Amino acid sequence: xxxxxxxxxxxxxxxxxxxxxxxxxxxxxxxxxxxxxxxxxxxxxxxxxxxxxxxxxxxxxxxxxxxxxxxxxxxxxxxxxxxxxxxxxxxxxxxxxxxxxxxxxxxxxxxxxxxxxxxxxxxxxxxxxxxxxxxxxxxxxxxxxxxxxxxxxxxxxxxxxxxxxxxxxxxxxxxxxxxxxxxxxxxxxxxxxxxxxxxxxxxxxxxxxxxxxxxxxxxxxxxxxxxxxxxxxxxxxxxxxxxxxxxxxxxxxxxxxxxxxxxxxxxxxxxxxxxxxxxxxxxxxxxxxxxxxxxxxxxxxxxxxxxxxxxxxxxxxxxxxxxxxxxxxxxxxxxxxxxxxxxxxxxxxxxxxxxxxxxxxxxxxxxxxxxxxxxxxxxxxxxxxxxxxxxxxxxxxxxxxxxxxxxxxxx
Numbered sequence: 001x002x003x004x005x006x007x008x009x010x011x012x013x014x015x016x017x018x019x020x021x022x023x024x025x026x027x028x029x030x031x032x033x034x035x036x037x038x039x040x041x042x043x044x045x046x047x048x049x050x051x052x053x054x055x056x057x058x059x060x061x062x063x064x065x066x067x068x069x070x071x072x073x074x075x076x077x078x079x080x081x082x083x084x085x086x087x088x089x090x091x092x093x094x095x096x097x098x099x100x101x102x103x104x105x106x107x108x109x110x111x112x113x114x115x116x117x118x119x120x121x122x123x124x125x126x127x128x129x130x131x132x133x134x135x136x137x138x139x140x141x142x143x144x145x146x147x148x149x150x151x152x153x154x155x156x157x158x159x160x161x162x163x164x165x166x167x168x169x170x171x172x173x174x175x176x177x178x179x180x181x182x183x184x185x186x187x188x189x190x191x192x193x194x195x196x197x198x199x200x201x202x203x204x205x206x207x208x209x210x211x212x213x214x215x216x217x218x219x220x221x222x223x224x225x226x227x228x229x230x231x232x233x234x235x236x237x238x239x240x241x242x243x244x245x246x247x248x249x250x251x252x253x254x255x256x257x258x259x260x261x262x263x264x265x266x267x268x269x270x271x272x273x274x275x276x277x278x279x280x281x282x283x284x285x286x287x288x289x290x291x292x293x294x295x296x297x298x299x300x301x302x303x304x305x306x307x308x309x310x311x312x313x314x315x316x317x318x319x320x321x322x323x324x325x326x327x328x329x330x331x332x333x334x335x336x337x338x339x340x341x342x343x344x345x346x347x348x349x350x351x352x353x354x355x356x357x358x359x360x361x362x363x364x365x366x367x368x369x370x371x372x373x374x375x376x377x378x379x380x381x382x383x384x385x386x387x388x389x390x391x392x393x394x395x396x397x398x399x400x401x402x403x404x405x406x407x408x409x410x411x
Contacts, residue, residue: 011394012044014105014126016096016119017112018089020052021072022061024281026224026311030198031111032061037199037386039067046103047072048096060282063204073099093118100126107170107393116165127400129393130169131196134307135182136162142301163187171396173389175309176333182306194392197334198309199382204285205318206374211290217245217360220291222284223312225252225260228304230297230326233349235260238269240353243360247273247295250287288319293359293366296325300346306330318377320370324355334380340372 015035021028035045036058045067051074058066066072075095093115100108100123108123110116111131119128137159144151166172166183172193174180180193225231231249238247247269249260257275264270279287288294294316298304305328313334316323325331327343337343342359344351359366 009106010042010044011107011390011397012046012103012105013038013393014046014048014100014103014108016048016100016108016110016115018092018096018115019049019112020074021047021049022056022058023052024056024061024278027111029061029281030311032058032066033199033201033382034386034389035070036062036067037382038390039069040383041386041390043069043386043390045070046105048075048099048103050075050092060280063201063207063282073103075099089114097122107397109173109389109393113161113165116169117161120165120168127170127397128168129171129173129389130165131173132166132179132183133175134303135179135186138182138186138302163189166191170400171392173392176307176330178306178329178333182302192392192396194388196385196388196392197380198311198314199380199385200311200314200318200377202318202377202381205288205315205377206320207285209286209289211286214290217243217292218290219245219247219293219295219356220250220287221247221295221297222250222287222315223310225249225256228299228301230299230304230347231260232263233297233299233347233352234295235264235269235273236267236349237352237356238264238272239267240350241356241360243357245272245292245356245360248276248287248291249273250276250279250284252277284315285319288315288321291321293356294319294321294323295352295356296323296331297352298326298328298331298346300326300328304328304330305346309334314377314380317373317380320374322359322366322369323373324352324359334376340369340376342369 017031019025019027022032035047039045047070075092097119105126107127107129108119109129109131111133113136116128116130137155140155140158147155166187167189169191172191173196174193175197177195221231221234234247257277261275264273296310296313308330323341325335325341325343326346328346331343335341335343342355344355
């Protein structure tokens, strides 16, 4: 709630995004957990997204019913005809903005950069809070070694859009303090900002599951297979692991799986690497609980090394698993090596192999790390994340109300 007109008022928050929610992609999962937690804190949330192409029950993802304070208001699927060919979300931006104006919401929360830019131009009267997950211009530079004229123009437009949103948003919600630091350095903005890492449903993560027994230890990577996730490092590490073990990779699309399968064949570890493809979100904890060791081999990119706050990390922690993870600043925001995980140099297959071998040979170490991991996870519930965001928004809204009241009462 925020204070307005001398009394407590329940906040009405709109969340707008061009991803269908609920859905199975990581963005949709993160949005769903965030709005559910805000709803559980008493915030009235209206979720404005496209109609999901396939019906997905929020309960199958969350493990419980969506908070009754969250109302879904899907807009029609616009992705037909020329808009599909152009890969454009502009029709959604227009429809979502019209919906927002009708809602009379107190504020809007957005994590899509173009959506935020559109709202700041076309609905400036609604206080906008932008949830940032990366410096997009920086990521673009790193993804393109050589910039031709077209890419230079695209980069310039991206940086301009990014600066506009960061400068004009009422507040920024960032996954790591390193991201806030880089935003201020890159664009010189002083927009109020708060750090709100991603989270985990502690009850869902610890729920009893029936796992099929396996004689060979399981090493698990769960999640998308974008190159910056570093899964190729794990495949290469298998060539250096002499103790019996299998690497199980859960997630990813067919194209990326085929590339990693080819790598496994090239280095003759294909019999020890199993690709399961995408699984239903509600099944992910079953996979985590089956694993003996969980892995997170992020690369030393800006998004991997400074900006990311992976859902899978908190889910590994809450499930009480021993984890081997890249030793990067983003991970050191959460983890301490040897206390709650083993941190090893990023991109070094032999280093990952040595850490994995060590855990395979030392059951007591695996148990100790897993127990400490669960303690760490207690600090990263979705409810705590929602509390952080809500306090931040209320503080800014209250300051704005106080300023407006002072201005109105001034002679």
